[in-house]
Structures are given as C-alpha cells and as structure tokens.
Amino acid sequence: MSARDAAGGAAAAGPRVVIVGAGIVGCALADELTARGWTDVTVLEQGPLPAPGGSTSHAPGLVFRTSPSRTLTAFARYTVEKFGSLDVDGVPCFDPVGGLELATTPARLADLHRRAGLAASWGVHGEVVSAARCKELWPLIDESAVLGGFHTPDDGLARALPAARAQLARAEGRGARFLERHTVTGIERAGGRVTGVVTDRGVFPADHVVSAAGFWGPVIGRMAGVDVPLQPLAHQYARTEPLPGLAGATAEASRPILRFQDRDLYFREHTDRLGIGSYAHRPLPVDPFAVPGYDEARAGGLRMPSSLPFTEEDWAPSWEDCRRLMPALRGSAIEEGFNGVFSFTPDGMPLLGEARTLRGFWLAEAVWVTHSAGAARAVAEWMVDGRPELDVHECDLTRFEDAQRSPAYVRDRGAQQFVEVYDVLHPLQPMEQPRPLRVSPFHARQQELGAYFLEGGGWERPHWYEANAPLAADLDLPGRDAWSALHWSPVAAAEARMTRERVALYDMTPLRRLEVTGPGALGFLHGMTTNNLRKKPGAVTYTLLLDRTGGIRSDLTVARLGPDRFQVGANSPADLDWLVRHAPDGVTVRDITSGTCCVGVWGPLARALVQPLTRDDFSHEGFGYFRAKETYVGHVPVTALRLSYVGELGWELYTSADLGLRLWDTLWEAGAEHGVIAAGRSAFNSLRLEKGYRAWGVDMTDEHDPYEAGVGFAVRLDKGDFVGREALRLRGAPRRRLTPLLLDDPGAVVLGKEPVYVDGVPAGYVTSAAYGYTVGRCVAYAWLPVLAAGTGVSVEYFGEKVGATVADEPLFDPTMSRIRC
Ligand code: FAD
Numbered sequence: 115m116s117a118r119d120a121a122g123g124a125a126a127a128g129p130r131v132v133i134v135g136a137g138i139v140g141c142a143l144a145d146e147l148t149a150r151g152w153t154d155v156t157v158l159e160q161g162p163l164p165a166p167g168g169s170t171s172h173a174p175g176l177v178f179r180t181s182p183s184r185t186l187t188a189f190a191r192y193t194v195e196k197f198g199s200l201d202v203d204g205v206p207c208f209d210p211v212g213g214l215e216l217a218t219t220p221a222r223l224a225d226l227h228r229r230a231g232l233a234a235s236w237g238v239h240g241e242v243v244s245a246a247r248c249k250e251l252w253p254l255i256d257e258s259a260v261l262g263g264f265h266t267p268d269d270g271l272a273r274a275l276p277a278a279r280a281q282l283a284r285a286e287g288r289g290a291r292f293l294e295r296h297t298v299t300g301i302e303r304a305g306g307r308v309t310g311v312v313t314d315r316g317v318f319p320a321d322h323v324v325s326a327a328g329f330w331g332p333v334i335g336r337m338a339g340v341d342v343p344l345q346p347l348a349h350q351y352a353r354t355e356p357l358p359g360l361a362g363a364t365a366e367a368s369r370p371i372l373r374f375q376d377r378d379l380y381f382r383e384h385t386d387r388l389g390i391g392s393y394a395h396r397p398l399p400v401d402p403f404a405v406p407g408y409d410e411a412r413a414g415g416l417r418m419p420s421s422l423p424f425t426e427e428d429w430a431p432s433w434e435d436c437r438r439l440m441p442a443l444r445g446s447a448i449e450e451g452f453n454g455v456f457s458f459t460p461d462g463m464p465l466l467g468e469a470r471t472l473r474g475f476w477l478a479e480a481v482w483v484t485h486s487a488g489a490a491r492a493v494a495e496w497m498v499d500g501r502p503e504l505d506v507h508e509c510d511l512t513r514f515e516d517a518q519r520s521p522a523y524v525r526d527r528g529a530q531q532f533v534e535v536y537d538v539l540h541p542l543q544p545m546e547q548p549r550p551l552r553v554s555p556f557h558a559r560q561q562e563l564g565a566y567f568l569e570g571g572g573w574e575r576p577h578w579y580e581a582n583a584p585l586a587a588d589l590d591l592p593g594r595d596a597w598s599a600l601h602w603s604p605v606a607a608a609e610a611r612m613t614r615e616r617v618a619l620y621d622m623t624p625l626r627r628l629e630v631t632g633p634g635a636l637g638f639l640h641g642m643t644t645n646n647l648r649k650k651p652g653a654v655t656y657t658l659l660l661d662r663t664g665g666i667r668s669d670l671t672v673a674r675l676g677p678d679r680f681q682v683g684a685n686s687p688a689d690l691d692w693l694v695r696h697a698p699d700g701v702t703v704r705d706i707t708s709g710t711c712c713v714g715v716w717g718p719l720a721r722a723l724v725q726p727l728t729r730d731d732f733s734h735e736g737f738g739y740f741r742a743k744e745t746y747v748g749h750v751p752v753t754a755l756r757l758s759y760v761g762e763l764g765w766e767l768y769t770s771a772d773l774g775l776r777l778w779d780t781l782w783e784a785g786a787e788h789g790v791i792a793a794g795r796s797a798f799n800s801l802r803l804e805k806g807y808r809a810w811g812v813d814m815t816d817e818h819d820p821y822e823a824g825v826g827f828a829v830r831l832d833k834g835d836f837v838g839r840e841a842l843r844l845r846g847a848p849r850r851r852l853t854p855l856l857l858d859d860p861g862a863v864v865l866g867k868e869p870v871y872v873d874g875v876p877a878g879y880v881t882s883a884a885y886g887y888t889v890g891r892c893v894a895y896a897w898l899p900v901l902a903a904g905t906g907v908s909v910e911y912f913g914e915k916v917g918a919t920v921a922d923e924p925l926f927d928p929t930m931s932r933i934r935c
C-alpha cells in the first residue's frame with residue numbers, strides 16, 4: 115500500500131498533483147490550484163513546516179515591482195494584491211511601505227527616468243523625486259551623495275513565511291495535504307508521463323508533479339531526466355545592531371524599501387535595526403547536489419540549508435559604501451549576517467511550464483518572493499486551463515536551446531546575472547560570456563567585413579558592418595542621445611538605403627526552421643494554423659499558430675516543398691514544442707536550424723544578382739511571390755523562398771551548413787557588379803517596421819488575437835476547423851490595436867517599452883521601435899485603444915514627452931510594388 119492510500123481521506127477533485135517543496139512557490143501553487151477546484155494536491159517537503167529551510171525561510175521580502183519585463187511586473191503586482199489580502203493572526207502579509215531607488219550618478223538618474231517609464235507602461239505608480247525628497251523619505255541618508263530617486267509608494271515588504279503559511283492554510287482548508295520531512299528521492303515515469311513521486315517515506319502516485327524545490331530544482335530535474343537550467347548563488351544579507359537613528363521604532367518598518375544600485379546594495383528596516391543585502395561581492399556559486407536538506411538535529415534550528423556562513427572579507431567594501439550613504443552607520447556594527455542561497459537562470463527569468471520530454475512534469479523554479487503569487491497563478495492556470503492568462507513566454511522553460519542548457523553555460527550565465535543584477539542594461543546589451551557560442555557558416559566573412567556582433571539565442575548576429583562605413587559618409591542623419599546611440603551606428607542607415615536601392619545579403623541563419631513530414635503533415639498543419647495550406651507544392655503561406663482561446667502563439671511561414679514535406683519558418687523554441695506536442699502518429703516535426711543556414715538576398719537588384727547563378731526561371735512569372743523552389747545556385751543546392759521581411763524583392767536561400775560559406779561567396783562574387791553589401795539586424799529591424807511586419811514575442815503574443823494585432827488577413831475562418839477558430843468567432847470588435855506611430859520630430863527616437871499617453875493619460879506602451887530611414891521618422895508600434903489615423907499622442911522617453919501621430923500602415927510601399935515585381 116502506498117503512503118497515499120494509507121492516508122485515505124475525503125474525496126478530492128481533479129487529477130493527482132504532487133508539488134515538491136513548500137517554500138513560497140509551492141504554497142502559493144497549492145493555493146492557486148485548489149482555488150481552481152484541483153484539490154487532490156499533496157505538497158512534499160523535506161524540511162519541517164512552516165519554516166522548512168529553503169530560500170523563503172529568511173528572505174527579507176523586498177518587493178520592487180518595476181522591471182523591464184512586463185510579465186515580471188504583472189507577477190509582482192498580483193503578489194502585492196494577494197499578500198495585501200492575507201494575514202496571519204492579524205498581521206498582514208504585505209506592508210506597503212513603498213519603494214525608493216537612489217541615483218548617485220547621472221547615468222543612474224537617467225535610468226531611473228527610464229524605469230519610471232517602464233513602471234507607467236506596466237501600470238505601476240511611481241515618480242522620480244529630488245534628493246531632498248529622498249532625504250525626507252529616508253532621513254538616514256546623506257543627501258549630498260544623492261542626485262535623486264525613483265519612488266514607488268505601493269511597493270513594500272512581503273512577509274514571506276507568514277504569506278507561505280497563509281496560503282498553505284487556505285490550500286489545506288480546500289483539501290490539500292502538506293507533508294513535512296518527506297524527502298523526494300525519485301520521479302516515477304512510464305510512457306513519457308510522470309506516474310509518481312518516490313520519497314524516503316513511501317511513493318505518491320501522481321498525474322502531475324511540480325518541482326517547486328527552489329534552488330534544489332536541478333536535483334529534482336535530474337530525477338526526472340529534465341534539465342533545470344538554474345545556478346544557485348549565495349548572496350550576503352546582514353543586520354546592524356540597534357541604531358540610535360531608529361530608536362523608539364515600534365513598527366517593523368515604516369520607511370520605503372531602499373535600493374542603492376550604484377553600489378549593488380539594498381536596505382530595509384527591522385524595527386530599530388537595518389537589514390542590508392549586497393550583490394557587490396564575487397559570485398559565490400553553490401552546488402545544489404551538495405546541499406543537504408534541513409537537519410534540525412545538526413542545525414539546532416539555526417543554520418538552514420540555504421543559509422551559509424557569512425564571509426566577512428566579501429562584506430567589507432559594501433559596509434564602507436553603506437557608511438558613506440548613511441553616515442549614522444559609522445558608529446555602529448553588523449550584528450549578524452549570512453550568505454543566503456537562491457536561484458539564478460541564464461537570463462534572470464523564472465523557469466515555468468511543463469517539460470517537453472516528460473508529460474505531467476512541471477517546473478515552478480527560480481521565482482522570487484516578489485513574483486511568487488503571480489508565477490504560481492500562471493502555472494496553476496496553465497495546468498488547469500491549458501494556458502496562463504498572461505503572456506509568459508519569457509519564463510517558458512522551453513526557451514533555452516540545447517546549447518543554453520549545459521552546466522557550464524548555466525554556471526557562467528548565472529554568475530553573470532548575479533553580477534549584473536542592478537546594472538543599467540541597454541535592451542540590446544549582449545552577454546559577454548560564453549562568446550562566440552553559435553555562429554553561422556558566414557561568420558568568417560562577417561568578421562572580415564567588420565561585423566558588429568550582438569548576441570541572441572546564443573547566436574552571433576551582425577547588427578551592421580564597418581566595411582559599409584564609407585556608404586554612410588554622405589548621409590544626413592539626426593544626432594542621437596547617448597542611450598539610443600549605444601549598439602547603434604549610422605552605418606545601419608546606409609545598409610537600409612542600399613537594401614531599398616540596390617541589393618544586400620542578410621544572414622537569416624538564426625531564423626528557426628522546422629521540417630514537418632509524413633503522410634498526415636498537411637492535415638496536421640492545416641488544423642494547427644489559421645491560413646489555407648491546401649495548396650500545391652511550391653506554395654508558401656504566412657499563417658498563425660493560435661491557442662484555443664484565439665491568442666497568437668506564433669506567426670509562421672509554411673513552405674510546401676513536397677506533398678508530405680513542409681519547411682516551417684518559426685519563432686521561438688516554443689513553436690517546436692507546441693507542434694511536437696500536437697503531432698499525430700506518422701507526422702514528424704524536426705528542428706533543422708542547426709544543420710542548415712539561410713541568407714536573404716533582398717533589394718531591387720536581387721533578381722539581377724541571382725538569376726545568372728541558376729538555370730531555373732527566377733522571373734516574376736517563373737517564380738512568383740510567396741513561392742518556393744528547390745534548385746541550385748552555382749554549386750550549391752538551395753531551397754529558395756520568395757519572400758522578404760524587409761519588404762523588397764528577393765529570396766531567402768537555404769542550404770546545409772557545410773555549403774553555407776560557398777553559397778555566401780557565390781552570391782558575394784556575383785553581386786560585385788551590382789554593388790552588393792552585407793547588411794545587419796539594425797537595418798533589418800528598421801526596414802521591417804517601415805513595412806509593418808510584426809515580430810512575435812515583442813509586438814504580439816498569446817495575449818492578443820489576430821484582428822487586434824493586425825494580422826487578421828492570415829485567418830481563414832471558412833477553411834474548416836483549426837485550433838482557436840471557435841474562440842475567434844466569438845471575439846468581439848477589437849478594443850485595442852497594435853498601432854503604428856510616427857514620432858513627429860524627425861530627430862526623436864524611442865527604443866521600445868515606453869509608455870504612450872493619450873490625452874495626457876497613460877494608455878499603452880511601445881512594443882518595438884526603430885528609426886525608419888526611408889520614411890525619415892522613428893517608427894513605433896504600440897498597444898493602444900483604437901485610435902483614428904492622425905490622432906496625436908505622446909511617448910515618454912527618459913521622462914520627456916515626445917509627440918507622435920497615429921499613422922496609416924504600412925508606412926512603406928502599401929501597393930507592394932517593390933515586392934510583387
Ligand atoms: P524555497 O523557499 O527554497 O523552497 C523550496 C523548498 O523545496 C524548500 O523548502 C526545500 O526544503 C524543498 N525541497 C528541496 N528539495 C526537496 C526534496 N528533494 N524533497 C522535498 N522537498 C525538497 N526575493 C524577493 O523577492 N525579495 C527579496 O528581498 C529577496 N531577498 C533575498 C535575500 C536572500 C538572502 C535570499 C537567500 C533570497 C532572497 N530572495 C528575495 C529570493 C527568494 O527568497 C527566493 O527566490 C524564494 O524564496 C524562492 O522560493 P521557492 O519556494 O522557490 O524556494
């Protein structure tokens with residue numbers, strides 16, 4: 115008899131769920147699942163309850179909601195809302211003391227304005243305040259050291275352990291079981307599904323298992339054969355002795371939680387003491403496999419597994435910084451400190467979702483207290499309803515490529531995330547290590563041309579080529595502020611112009627390619643996507659993957675290369691995951707990105723360049739728009755697709771990786787007489803925005819339907835059934851739209867994520883933006899209420915309001931005369 119049967123109990127509803135770990139995440143998830151009627155929930159915890167010894171047990175609980183990630187901010191907003199409604203014995207689980215981020219350098223002050231913009235975009239109230247106001251809010255600081263601050267009055271302190279207890283109690287009230295001192299030692303599986311969880315005290319059968327084991331995630335993952343790409347690192351937290359400046363305090367805290375990012379420090383009150391956290395020290399990685407569970411006998415209730423001895427030598431410089439910021443600390447000392455362990459992922463985002471390789475095995479890992487309720491709600495919705503309400507693609511555990519899950523990568527990137535946690539990071543800021551990781555076969559040529567590489571998905575991606583600098587010499591471009599000039603060059607403008615006027619080669623290798631084959635492939639893809647795919651081989655179709663509610667999971671190009679053979683141009687690894695999950699027997703879905711490469715040959719002279727290299731007819735009549743051919747270019751077998759994300763005549767040419775360099779050289783040599791150039795992503799992004807082509811994951815996500823996102827043209831409701839069709843039928847008229855804006859001032863630039871004001875009120879946010887070199891204005895797409903073309907709005911950029919006007923789209927070549935020729 116299993117432990118579960120032995121427990122017996124009341125009839126529980128829903129599938130059998132076992133959650134590993136009763137930290138803040140496990141408790142929140144049990145609460146959210148049982149609230150949705152899944153009450154057969156068992157939470158297994160190796161430590162003693164209610165303080166089992168994980169990261170939650172001593173998290174100081176600062177909740178700053180503002181983040182560049184809209185998803186993380188939404189998670190945090192829900193945490194604040196939820197904890198605000200919870201209490202334990204009358205003590206509320208959230209204390210809205212507010213938040214204050216300080217600037218001591220001009221660059222930081224500018225960044226605080228940018229963060230204020232992010233806050234406005236994501237619905238968080240905050241304002242940039244003077245040094246004097248900072249002093250008023252935090253009397254201990256030396257006003258002369260501070261230039262200003264960002265004050266968010268509704269941020270505050272989460273009481274992490276009480277919040278866990280309150281959610282635990284509520285879940286228990288609905289039938290969940292929390293079993294302490296149960297150490298999970300194995301995950302049972304059969305036929306690609308989880309079937310149960312093994313502990314030192316018996317086996318628990320399960321239909322779903324969620325690892326909420328915090329920084330022990332990789333240990334549980336190994337039991338399930340699933341990579342859990344997180345790196346535990348220790349981080350210093352110390353408390354001062356009682357401070358005269360806080361004498362007489364009765365409340366646990368009354369001043370805002372405080373961040374001093376210029377010195378990688380944060381502060382909170384503990385009644386008459388200060389608690390200080392530091393990210394200033396060297397990364398202190400911890401091997402999760404070497405951290406034992408909680409052993410009360412040995413620990414005497416004090417040393418929890420997530421709390422390592424304080425290292426004085428790492429603390430010393432930070433203590434100096436603290437005393438400079440708060441002179442009152444000069445006469446005081448640290449009373450206690452520890453090095454607390456928690457999780458860092460390669461990109462700093464949580465790991466949520468179901469493993470592709472093991473059905474029913476879920477992760478809810480690398481989640482801060484700040485995001486815990488929101489993340490748990492998303493996972494619960496995902497499990498119960500099949501999808502979260504909120505777009506969580508940035509947290510989806512499938513986002514990492516194979517090359518991004520090696521222990522070495524996870525260790526290096528995790529450490530880097532620790533170092534950068536408070537840095538001012540440009541949206542294009544590339545990772546420094548490990549580089550180069552993935553390179554296309556054209557890499558050597560790109561280096562020769564002086565490519566300025568940035569990194570995405572592990573790929574080295576040229577943003578422009580210094581070799582083209584002479585072409586930029588005579589361009590008359592508006593100047594840029596320092597921020598928008600970072601990772602940008604006027605050479606991009608020249609590359610854009612050459613693409614519109616002559617011909618350019620674009621490395622499209624990182625564009626994800628899937629091969630879908632088998633007798634049922636056509637029916638499968640037709641039923642999974644919105645457009646009509648029942649066309650003869652040789653057709654290419656732009657189509658959408660929707661979820662059941664009609665939200666956009668991706669936009670694809672589907673090339674029918676043979677009766678049962680398709681090449682799909684996709685976006686994120688989640689597309690592969692989604693198609694593999696749904697593929698019936700006899701249909702094979704394979705990611706062929708790594709073994710192949712792609713070069714885009716685009717511009718009015720593209721045909722003149724390519725035609726002499728092939729015996730096939732590349733005329734408009736012989737090779738129409740959105741058609742595919744398998745042919746040869748010089749010595750190289752290629753699949754050619756006639757389409758263009760930059761809005762010019764031309765082809766995407768695909769071949770196997772081994773022949774890539776030969777393909778590039780062939781095109782380069784033939785292009786010499788046409789003045790061919792290599793062009794980078796900076797030009798590419800500008801050109802696609804002028805053309806109004808959406809980027810999935812930035813401009814549109816599964817929170818949006820095709821009509822409001824402006825891709826309704828790819829939906830054929832009359833084609834027969836497809837995923838999302840019924841939901842689309844029921845959708846009303848759009849109340850918001852992905853709206854093209856042109857900034858009024860030809861010299862103004864925004865970069866994305868800025869708030870947009872209509873009639874002076876925040877009404878939406880910019881998704882992507884780039885200077886449109888052909889239209890001579892910055893193009894910005896924004897989610898806004900439905901507005902007529904010509905409406906004036908404003909975009910906030912570093913605290914300044916920039917005028918913009920709703921435009922008609924596309925801004926460039928509405929008659930398609932450049933492409934269909
Ligand atoms: P945990 O709380 O670690 O819970 C995981 C549980 O799983 C543990 O109780 C563990 O015992 C159990 N478990 C593991 N393996 C097994 C097994 N094999 N069998 C059974 N049970 C198992 N976050 C903020 O938002 N704001 C802050 O100010 C903040 N400051 C921090 C300061 C410090 C010093 C530290 C260490 C962390 C801080 N964090 C902060 C981060 C935050 O504490 C964590 O991200 C969060 O608590 C993680 O919660 P969790 O439930 O995922 O993990």
Ligand code: THG
Nearest residue numbers: 656669670671683684685740757758759766807808
């Ligand atoms: N190339 C290929 N596949 C892709 C992309 C790509 N898949 C992912 C992503 N990029 C898809 N995005 C687009 C967006 C627009 C177009 C192509 C891919 C496009 N649209 C035309 C338009 O809207 O006018 C044509 C639409 C139609 O005729 O249906 O070209 O870059 N291979």
